[in-house]
Amino acid sequence: xxxxxxxxxxxxxxxxxxxxxxxxxxxxxxxxxxxxxxxxxxxxxxxxxxxxxxxxxxxxxxxxxxxxxxxxxxxxxxxxxxxxxxxxxxxxxxxxxxxxxxxxxxxxxxxxxxxxxxxxxxxxxxxxxxxxxxxxxxxxxxxxxxxxxxxxxxxxxxxxxxxxxxxxxxxxxxxxxxxxxxxxxxxxxxxxxxxxxxxxxxxxxxxxxxxxxxxxxxxxxxxxxxxxxxxxxxxxxxxxxxxxxxxxxxxxxxxxxxxxxxxxxxxxxxxxxxxxxxxxxxxxxxxxx
Ligand code: FPP
Ligand code: MG
Numbered sequence: 001x002x003x004x005x006x007x008x009x010x011x012x013x014x015x016x017x018x019x020x021x022x023x024x025x026x027x028x029x030x031x032x033x034x035x036x037x038x039x040x041x042x043x044x045x046x047x048x049x050x051x052x053x054x055x056x057x058x059x060x061x062x063x064x065x066x067x068x069x070x071x072x073x074x075x076x077x078x079x080x081x082x083x084x085x086x087x088x089x090x091x092x093x094x095x096x097x098x099x100x101x102x103x104x105x106x107x108x109x110x111x112x113x114x115x116x117x118x119x120x121x122x123x124x125x126x127x128x129x130x131x132x133x134x135x136x137x138x139x140x141x142x143x144x145x146x147x148x149x150x151x152x153x154x155x156x157x158x159x160x161x162x163x164x165x166x167x168x169x170x171x172x173x174x175x176x177x178x179x180x181x182x183x184x185x186x187x188x189x190x191x192x193x194x195x196x197x198x199x200x201x202x203x204x205x206x207x208x209x210x211x212x213x214x215x216x217x218x219x220x221x222x223x224x225x226x227x228x229x230x231x232x233x234x235x236x237x238x239x240x241x242x243x244x245x246x247x248x249x250x251x252x253x254x255x256x257x258x259x260x261x262x263x264x265x266x267x268x269x270x271x272x273x274x275x276x277x278x279x280x281x282x283x284x285x286x287x288x289x
Contacts, residue, residue, distance in 0.1 A: 020071065020074060020265065021074075023265075023269060024074055024075045024076075027075060027269065027272055027273070027276075028075070028076060030276040030279070031275075031276060031279050032075060032076045032077060032272065033077055033229035033230050033272065033275050034077065034078050034079060034226060034229060035077070035078070035079035035080075035081065035225060035226055035227065035228045035229050035230075036072060036077055036079070036080055036081075036228065036229065036230045036231075036232065036271075037080075037081040037082070037083070037228040037230070037231045037232070037243070037244055037251075038065075038068070038080070038081070038082045038083065038231075038232050038233075038234075038260075039083045039231065039232070039233035039234070039237075039240075039241065039243055040061055040064075040065065040082055040083060040084070040234065040260040041233055041234050041235040041237055041259075041260055042234050042235030042258075042259030042260045042261070042262075043057035043058045043060070043061040043259070043260055043261060044057050044058075045057075045235065045259050046060060046061070046259040046260065046261045046262065047060070049259070054096070054099070055099045055100075055103060057261065058099075058100060058103055059103065060261035061260045061261050062103070062107050063261070064260055064261045064262070064263050064264075065082060066117055067264070068080075068263060068268065069117060069121075069123070069157065070117065070121075071265055071268050072268065073121050073123070073154075073155050075268070075272070078154075078155050078156065079155070079156045079158070079225045079226065079228075080155070080156070080157050080158070081128075081157075081158040081159075081160065081222070081225070081228060081244070082157070082158070082159055082160065083160050083163065083241075083243045084104065084159050084160060084161050085100065085104070085129075085160075085161045085162060085163070086160075086162075086163060086164055086241065086242060086243070087129075087130065087133065087162055087163065087164045087167055088164065088241075088242070090133065090162075101134070101135060101138050104138055104161070105137055105138045105141045108138075108141040108142060108144075108145050109141055111125065111145060112125075112144065112145045112148045112149065118145075118149055118152070118157070119152075121154060121155055122152045122153065122154030122155065123149065123152055123154065123155045123156065123157050124149045124150065124151075124152040124153060124155070124156045124157070125145050125146060125149045125156075125157050125158075125159065126146060126156065126157070126158045126159070126224060126225075127142040127143075127145070127146060127158075127159050127160075127161055128158050128159065128160050128161075128163055128168075128221040128222060129160050129161045129162040129163030129164075129167070129168075129221065130162045130163070130167055130171070131143075131161070131162060132162075133162040134161065134162055138161075142159075142161070156224075156225055158222065158224075158225055160243070163221075163243075164242040164243075165240075165242045165243060165244060165245035165246060166242055166245070168220055168221050168222070168246065169216070169220075169245070169246055171219070171221070172216045172217075172219035172220045172221075173211070173216055173219075175219040176211045176215040176216050176218075176219050177211065179215070179219075180209060180211055180215070183209075184209060217246075220246060220247070222244065222246075222247055227247040227248070227249075227250070227251070228244060228247060228248065228251050229251065229252065229275065229282075230251060230252045230253075230254065230271060230275060231243070231244065231248060231251050231252070231253050231254070232253075232254045232255075232256065232263075232267070232271060233253070233254070233255050234255075234256055234258055234259060234260040234262075234263055235257070235258070235259050235260065236255055236256070236257040237255060238253075238255050240253075249289070250282060250285055250286050250289065252271075252274070252275060252278060252282070254271050254274070256270075
């Protein structure tokens with residue numbers, strides 16, 4: 001009986017899935033990172049290199065993301081975060097911004113279909129950033145995806161769009177101030193308005209009304225997930241480009257030369273082995289902090 005292409009494809013998928021299971025069970029003997037963040041750089045260079053149309057580099061980038069998600073969740077990495085679009089990216093050519101946004105909307109809608117990876121793996125999706133800056137259709141797709149996956153808890157994918165770290169920090173500081181002001185107003189109302197002068201004179205009371213790290217921390221967009229253990233930026237660039245600055249104090253950084261659409265299992269394995277080599281040292285560092 002002739003073996004058709006589909007059967008060969010299936011066979012290949014089964015063999016590579018078995019191969020991955022073997023590698024992951026060896027890796028799982030050591031500590032596995034709980035959160036990996038990716039700066040998906042090099043999509044346009046990839047489309048040049050492969051003689052593709054401009055937008056096809058980003059399309060290939062999305063497929064690479066789906067594969068990477070699958071590998072990470074198989075390995076037991078519960079939290080994945082990706083930098084999909086920075087606030088600075090709005091300064092790119094309008095045609096490019098528009099086509100990227102269109103792709104984003106198409107892929108978000110794909111992500112929440114019944115048979116999608118998000119549903120199969122039980123992934124909760126968050127979109128993090130200044131979502132007001134997105135066009136209405138993209139924003140409503142993003143919001144729909146967040147609502148539809150809100151009941152999932154096996155794994156978490158955070159997609160940073162219209163995001164920069166400085167914007168996130170400013171937003172968190174503003175929210176903290178507002179929260180503090182509300183508290184003060186409530187207290188003043190309880191004290192029948194008479195105590196304001198007394199409160200300002202009293203040094204101890206005044207300190208209680210200052211904003212601290214925990215206040216700001218709790219208002220970060222990324223407060224819903226633990227800090228990343230690892231940030232990977234592809235295409236050989238070493239800059240953080242305003243990504244997770246607040247959250248990366250104790251984070252390992254990797255910069256493989258592969259362009260984002262070229263990233264694969266070997267990069268993940270390498271990074272996790274290196275994480276395991278650094279694990280005890282990092283744990284000690286976190287304790288001291
Ligand atoms: C950076 O490469 C990549 C982006 C600006 C966009 C990445 C977005 C995706 C892969 C789609 C994600 C979609 C969802 C729904 C999560 P670059 O354009 O800077 O390429 P270059 O460095 O080669 O110029
Ligand atoms: Mg780039």
